[in-house]
Amino acid sequence: MTTYILDASAIQSGFEALGFSEDLFSTPSVIEEVRNKFLAYNLSLAVSLDKIKLEIPAENYINHVSETARKSGDRLSDNDIGLIALALKRKSAGRVRIVTDDYGIQNVSSLLGIDFLPMGTEGIKEIIEWVYYCPACFKKHSPSIDICDVCGTKIKRKKRA
Structure with missing residues (x-):
């Protein structure tokens, strides 16, 4: 059985949890x-009927995802990191897919060997x-910098060659 980890974009794109028979999880912040x-x-309603289980991932998973995102240059919110961390934790118990349209989440998930399922993209x-x-x-700057500390210009990003 596949476990699905739901992002807010999945829910907002029309993912219907009530009729779903697979294991569904998300984080309270999502x-x-x-x-x-x-x-x-x-x-x-889906949460109260236990169709979607809410879980907070452990700090070690959050740290691992944060480090992977830092290395890839993806800017992820704390909610995004928590979602991927939850998927990483659940991955040890079987197949996991993150349901999301967020490209950053998809990118970091792929780096960690976690499948994703887009809804609207x-x-x-x-x-x-x-x-x-x-x-x-x-x-060159870190992903956390928005303005160049040398000349004051807005930082841009490009795909690493």
Whole structure:
């Protein structure tokens, strides 16, 4: 049996958990991202009926995902990292797929050997490593920098060659 880890984008794209027979998981912080009242109601109903189980991943999984994202140059939110960390934890028990349209989540998941299932997009075609640089002075920067500390220009990113 496959375990599905749900991102907010999956829920907002129409993923219907109530009629689903597979194991469904998410994190409490992802659930809080759903803003549509109708979807939020259906989601809370699915959680209360135990169709979707909420779980917080352990710190060691979060650290591993954070390090992988840092190395690839992907900028992920804490919620995104937690979601992938949960999938990484569940992966030890069998097949896991993250249901998401977020390309950053798909990229880091692929690097960690976790399958993904896009809902409203085609999904990524290849794993990408990003390089962050200043287009004015060409200094390379970390993904956490938005403005070049040398010349003050907004940082851009490009695919590593």
